[in-house]
Amino acid sequence: MLAARFMDIGDLRLVQEDVPKPGPGEILIKVRASGVCGTDAHILKGESASTPPVILGHEYAGEVVEAGEGVTSFKVGDRVCVDPNIFCHSCYYCHSGKVHLCLNLTALGVDIDGGFAEYSVLPAAQAHLLPPNVSFAAGAFIEPVACCIRGLEQAQIRPGDEVAILGGGPIGLILLQLAAAAGGRVTVSEPVQSKWALAKELGAQRTVLPEQLAVDAFDVVIEAAGVKPAIEQSIKIARRGASVVWFGVSPQGMAAEIEPHEVYRKELRISGSFINPFTHSRAVKLVGSGAVRVEPLISHRYPLKDIHKALDVHSSGQASKVMIIFDD
Numbered sequence: 001m002l003a004a005r006f007m008d009i010g011d012l013r014l015v016q017e018d019v020p021k022p023g024p025g026e027i028l029i030k031v032r033a034s035g036v037c038g039t040d041a042h043i044l045k046g047e048s049a050s051t052p053p054v055i056l057g058h059e060y061a062g063e064v065v066e067a068g069e070g071v072t073s074f075k076v077g078d079r080v081c082v083d084p085n086i087f088c089h090s091c092y093y094c095h096s097g098k099v100h101l102c103l104n105l106t107a108l109g110v111d112i113d114g115g116f117a118e119y120s121v122l123p124a125a126q127a128h129l130l131p132p133n134v135s136f137a138a139g140a141f142i143e144p145v146a147c148c149i150r151g152l153e154q155a156q157i158r159p160g161d162e163v164a165i166l167g168g169g170p171i172g173l174i175l176l177q178l179a180a181a182a183g184g185r186v187t188v189s190e191p192v193q194s195k196w197a198l199a200k201e202l203g204a205q206r207t208v209l210p211e212q213l214a215v216d217a218f219d220v221v222i223e224a225a226g227v228k229p230a231i232e233q234s235i236k237i238a239r240r241g242a243s244v245v246w247f248g249v250s251p252q253g254m255a256a257e258i259e260p261h262e263v264y265r266k267e268l269r270i271s272g273s274f275i276n277p278f279t280h281s282r283a284v285k286l287v288g289s290g291a292v293r294v295e296p297l298i299s300h301r302y303p304l305k306d307i308h309k310a311l312d313v314h315s316s317g318q319a320s321k322v323m324i325i326f327d328d
């Protein structure tokens with residue numbers, strides 16, 4: 001099978017490998033769609049932790065082609081999406097109910113072989129059944145939607161809140177839909193104006209350039225770009241008593257300048273948001289019901305052999321979601 005294996009910083013290699021065999025409790029899926037994510041780009045640049053050599057791709061969906069010994073939850077032919085994050089269930093955090101903060105967290109497509117390959121083996125417990133009306137491409141979005149649900153939980157939006165989302169990429173536009181569904185009046189800030197129309201279509205009250213955001217104007221601010229200017233701006237545009245969520249994945253080592261006095265005086269609540277604890281099945285329902293629309297977010301589709309081009313287009317900043325699509 002064809003696979004894209006991360007060997008070392010800057011070295012993502014297309015390789016031909018044997019199709020893996022599912023062990024006890026595992027399933028083998030034929031991958032049908034696999035999303036390119038900012039995390040993949042960060043890993044390739046050495047800005048995010050990973051355990052090479054490893055097949056990247058952690059946002060994917062496919063069809064079960066073989067079930068390992070003891071698997072009763074899935075059968076051949078089932079259409080599934082994948083929750084890539086695997087917890088140890090025995091560390092301090094797992095025992096405290098905060099599994100996503102697990103000290104021994106491993107992830108498909110980050111530490112163990114993932115979805116930039118024609119086939120993938122995974123523990124059956126990591127798979128979720130896709131509703132019949134959800135395409136494989138939409139199924140590959142379930143993981144980022146699940147992460148965004150966590151972000152929404154951290155944001156604690158009340159109906160009528162003025163919400164600013166900094167960044168109109170695919171993550172920003174998923175957060176937008178969830179925030180609007182929670183009753184927020186959402187302003188999306190995005191420097192690339194060609195992305196504004198889609199933001200409006202998906203529920204934004206206003207779309208603006210970053211410099212047009214007013215200070216002290218928002219009850220909730222969600223930073224969804226992972227860049228220094230947006231992090232710094234998130235504090236300035238927050239109202240007194242606001243909630244600020246730093247959702248975007250900033251490169252490891254990046255620093256930002258924050259005035260602590262401003263956080264004190266406005267009594268801001270700043271939170272991070274990490275992966276997707278217990279949000280996956282809700283993400284399946286929201287995409288399945290159409291409450292969160294993900295297919296319009298796909299701007300580019302490539303076969304796996306063009307993975308390098310797909311990553312370049314992703315990094316250009318002009319694309320929305322770049323998706324690797326596999327033939328039948």
Ligand SMILES: [Zn+2]
Nearest residue numbers: 037038039059
């Ligand atoms: Zn991702």
Ligand SMILES: [Zn+2]
Nearest residue numbers: 088091094102
């Ligand atoms: Zn653990």
